[in-house]
Amino acid sequence: MAEVCCTPLLTIPLPESDAIDLAGLFKALSDPARLRLLSLISEREEVCACDLVTPLGLAQPTVSHHLKVLFEADLLDRERRGRWIHYRVKETTVEALRTALSPAGGV
Amino acid sequence: MAEVCCTPLLTIPLPESDAIDLAGLFKALSDPARLRLLSLISEREEVCACDLVTPLGLAQPTVSHHLKVLFEADLLDRERRGRWIHYRVKETTVEALRTALSPAGGV
C-alpha cells in the first residue's frame, strides 16, 4: 500500500482498485489505539516509540503491532536514531485522505 | 453511534472516548464494498436500494448488511417510499470526518 489513491470518494464511481486502496487506509484508522497513536505522534514533530507505550496503556508488543499497521499503511514515517526509533505522521497520506473525502461539488 | 465526535485527530491528545467514536466511523469506511456504495449513492441525490445490488456484484443480503453498517454509522439516511427504500449520503457525518482530518496547524 505504498501509493495512495486520490479519487474523491463522493464524486465519481469509485473504481474497484481505488476502493480497495482507500478501504485499506480507513482500516488502518479504524482502531482507537491507532488513532491515539497518531494523535500522540502529531503532538510533536517526531516521537520515540519508547514514549508511546505508557500513554497508550497497552503492552509493548501491541503498540509495536499498531505502529507497524500505521507504517505499512503509509501513515507514519520511521527513522532509527541510535537505539531508538522515531515516528512521525506522514502528511502526504493524510492529505490524500482529505482529498478522498472532499465535497462532492468540489472541482 | 448517533452523534459524531469532531475533535481533530492531529491536533490535541484524542480523548479515549472520541478515539472510539472516530474509529467506529473509519471502520464503517474500511470495506471496499461500502466505499463503492457511498460512491454509487452520492452519484445521485438519492438511490433506491434495488439499484445497488447489481453494480456491486454481491448478494442482496450482503448489500443489505453493508447498507446497515453505513446507516448505523450515521453515514447514510434512509427513507421508505412505497415498496422501496431510498438511501442518501449524510453530509454532516462526512463533514465531521473532514474536521477530524483537518490539518494540524488549522485553528
Add this chain to the structure above:
DNA sequence: CACTCATATCGACATCTGTCAATATCTAGG
C-alpha cells in the same frame, strides 16, 4: 386475504483482528 416483490434477518462458515506472554533481533557501550 393471498400473491408478489423489495428489503431485512438468521445461521453458518472461513477469515481476519487485537491482545498478550515469551522470545528474538538489533544497537550501543563496556
Add this chain to the structure above:
DNA sequence: CCTAGATATTGACAGATGTCGATATGAGTG
C-alpha cells in the same frame, strides 16, 4: 564478545467480520 535496553516477531486465543443461502418481514396489488 557480552551485556543491557529498545523494538520486533511469534504463537495462541477470543472475538469480530464478510459472505452467502434460506427465510422472514413488510408494503402494494388484485
